Amino acid sequence: MRAASDLAATALAAVRPEQLTAPTPCGDYDVRALVDHLAWAALLSQRSATGMPLEQDGSSLRPAPFLDGVPVEQWAAAVPVELDTAADAWADRAAWEGETLLGTTPMPAGVVGPLMLAEFAVHGWDLARAIGAGYDVPAGLGEAVLAAVEPLAPMGRDGGWYGAAVPVPADAPAFDRALGLAGRDPGWRA
Template sequence: MTETSSLPPAVRAAAELAASALTAVRAEQLTTPTPCGDFDVRALVDHLAWGALLSQRAATRLALEHDWSSNRPAPFLDGLDPAEWPAAIIPELDAAADAWADPAAWEGETLMGTTPMPAEVVGPLMLAEFVLHGWDLARAVGAPYDVPAEVGEATLAAVRPVAEMGRDGGWYGPEVAVPVDAPAFERALGLSGRDPAWAATAGRGAARG
C-alpha cells in the first residue's frame, strides 16, 4: 500500500506529467485521435481541464456539478480559442497539486463531484486521472512521457481497486493483458483498458477514465 506521506509529492509529479503533455499539443493536433475512447485531443484536453477543477474541489471539500457527457468547456476556458486551452490548464493542474499538498486534504471525507467519498480514496484517483490522461495525450501528440517508478506504483495502487467498477461504469475499457513483470505504470495502463503499445497510427482505444 502506498504511504499517505508519499502521495502529495506523487500528485505534484502527476500534475507535472500532465502539464508536460499539454505543453506538447499543437493547434493542428486538436482533432487527432487518442487512446481514450471517443475523445480526440480537443475533447481530452477539455476533460483534463475539468479533472483539474474536480481535483481542486475534492481537495478542499467543495462539490462540483458537471454533466460529463456534455461538450461545455471548463469555466476557466470560456472565451478562449481551443488552441489556447492547453496553456490555460497548466496553472490549474498546479493549483490542484497545491491543494493536495495540505495533509488535511487526505483526512476524513470529501466529495468526488457531488458524491461523498473518503479523501484517502479520492486523492489517489485524482493522481491516476492526471497520469493516465497525460499519457493518453502524450501518445496522441507523439510527446515523450517518462513516469517515475514511484508515480507508476501510486497509479497502479489507485487503479487496481476500482478497475472492475470502472469497466462496469464505462470509464475504463476492457482490460488489456500486460505481463505480470511489466513496470507498475504499464500494468496500470492495462487495468484501465489502455494498450501500452498504442500509437496514433494504430487507431482508437477503449479507455475513457
Template sequence: MTAADDLAAAVDLAVATIRGAGPERYTDSTPCSDYTVADVVNHLAFGFLLAHHAATREPWPESWAATDRAPFLRDLPEAEWAEAAAKEGAAAAAAWADPAVWEGESHLGGGPMPAAAIGAMMTGEFVVHSWDLATATGQELAVPPALGEVTLEAMSGMAAMGRDAGWIGPEVAVAEDRPAFERALGVAGRDPARTT
C-alpha cells in the same frame, strides 16, 4: 514521497503533455475511445478543477457536467487552453499539498468518499490521460517507477467501478514482469505497446 507529492507529479506530467499537444493536433484521435486530443485536454483540465474542489470541499455548481467543456476553458481560444489548464493544475496540486486535506471525506460531485481515495484516483487519472495525450501526439512520456506503482494501485482500485460505469474499457493483458506503469495502462484498458 507523500501522496501529495505523487499528485503534484501527476499534475506536472499532465500539464507537460497538454503543453506538448498543440491546438493543431486537437482534432486527432487518441487511445481514449471516442475522445479527440481536444477532448482529453478538456478532460484533464476539468479533472484539475474537480480535484481542486474536492480538496477545498467546495460544492460543484449545479451548471457543471463532467461531459461539458471545463468552465474556465469555455470562452478561451484553444491556443490559450494549455496555460489556463496549467494554472488550474497548479491550484489543485497546491490545495492537496496540505496533509489535512487527505483526511476525512470529500466528494467528486456525488456522495461522500474518503478524501485519500479521491486523491489517489485523480493521481492515476492524470497519469493515464497523460499517456493518452502523449501517445496521440507523438510525445515521449517518462513516468518515474514510483509514480507508475502509485498509478497501478489507483487503477486497480477503480477499474471494476469504471468498467461497470462504462468509462474504463476491458483490461488489456500485460505480463507481470513489465514495469508497473505498463501494467497500470493494461488495467485501464490501454495497450502499452500502442504508439499512435
C-alpha cells in the same frame, strides 16, 4: 499528486493546434476533448481536495468554466495552471483525510485522492501518445498509479470510464500494468 500533475502538464505543453483532432487511446476522445477532460479533472480535483462541491456537469458539451471564451487552440496552455492549483490543494495532508466530495457525491478522501492522481497520469499518457510526445513516468509514480487503479478498475469498467483490461506482462513496469488495467494498450501509437 504533484508528480502526476506536472507530468500531465508536460504533455499539455507539447500540444500543437493542428493536433486537436487527432485520435487518442482514450475511447471516443480526440485531443481537443481530452484537453477539456483534463481541464474538468483539474477543477474537480481542486474542489475535492478542499471538500467543495462541483455542481457543473463535466460531461456537457461546454468546456470547463475557466476555458469558456478561450480559443480552443489555447486550451492546452491554460490547463497546467489549474493542474498546479489542484496539486497545491492536495499537498495539504488534511485533504487526504475523512470525507470529501467527488462532484456532489460524498466519498472518502483517501479514495478520491488516488483516483485524481491516476486521472492526471493516465490521461496525460493518453495525450502524450496521441501527439507523439515523450512521457517518462518515474517508477515511484508508476507504483502509485498502479496502487490507485487496481482497486478502482472493476468499478471503472462498470462505470464506463475504463475499457476492458488489456493483458500486460506481470513483469512490465508498474505504470504499464496500470494502463492495462485502465483499458489501455501500453504500446498504442497514433
